Amino acid sequence: MTARRLLPALLAAVLLAGCGVPVDDEPRLVREPPGRFPTPAGTSTADPDGRVGEPFCFVRDEGLAVVNRRVDGLPGVDAHLQHLLAGPDSAERRSGLATALPGTVVVAGATLTGGVATVDVRQAGQEAGRNDEVLAFGQIVCSLTQRPDVDSVAFRRDGQPLEVPRADGSVSALPLTAADYRPLMPR
Known part of the structure; x- marks a missing residue:
């Protein structure tokens, strides 16, 4: 009778022991899966009605301030850049936001390859670090890298x-x- 009770427990132990991860004799290379990793749960910027945040960095008090405008869908990188170049809207200007872009950087367009947005600049002054x-x-850089599909921004001319x-x-010259x-962003 004791053997009958012991047999199912012994059988369960043997079956469970075989359900582990196999052990390799040597370390093996693990490759990253193709494509971008999904955004972790809880970090979505979508409203319950499906609207998302289109992020912009504008100038406030010699620093940068992030603003999110609610839009129906996040535009492509080039359209997003064009919206940034248009500057703050009237409500944003009333709250003290401005832009340093007009007259400083002449942007011809932007493309996205992988996670790198490349911005084509026609004329950028002397690049003296003013x-x-x-x-x-x-x-x-701050506006585009706030997007979930942009990791970094590179600039090129000609x-x-x-x-x-x-x-x-x-x-x-690197992305x-x-x-x-970050030193220009509020803490």
């Missing part, structure tokens, strides 16, 4: 990488992120 240039490029000023006074302009 504060208005830092704010202008910061507005573009098909060549363009060195642009960062908040720390250095210049870079930039909002972290490059």
Whole structure:
């Protein structure tokens, strides 16, 4: 009688022992799955009615301030950039927001490849790192990298990488992120 009770427990133990992850003799390379990782739950910017936030960084008191306009759908990167170039709307201007873009950076357009938005600049002045240039490029980088599909922003002129000023006074031709302009953002 004891053997009959012991047999099912022993059988269950043997079956459960075989359900583990197999052990390899050597470490093996794990490849990243193709495509972008989904946004974690709870970080969506969509309203219950399906509207999403279109993020912009505008100038306030010699720094950058993030504003989200509610829109029916997030436009493409180039259209988003054109909306940024149009500047703050009247309510945003009344709240003290401005832009450093007009006259500082002449943008020809933007494309998105992978997670890198490439902004074509026709004319960017002397790239001397003046504060208005830092704010202008910061507005573009911070606005576009707030999007879920953009990880970084690169600039080019005449098909060549363009060195642009960062908040720390250095210049870079590499793709930039909002972290490059963090000193200009409110804490």
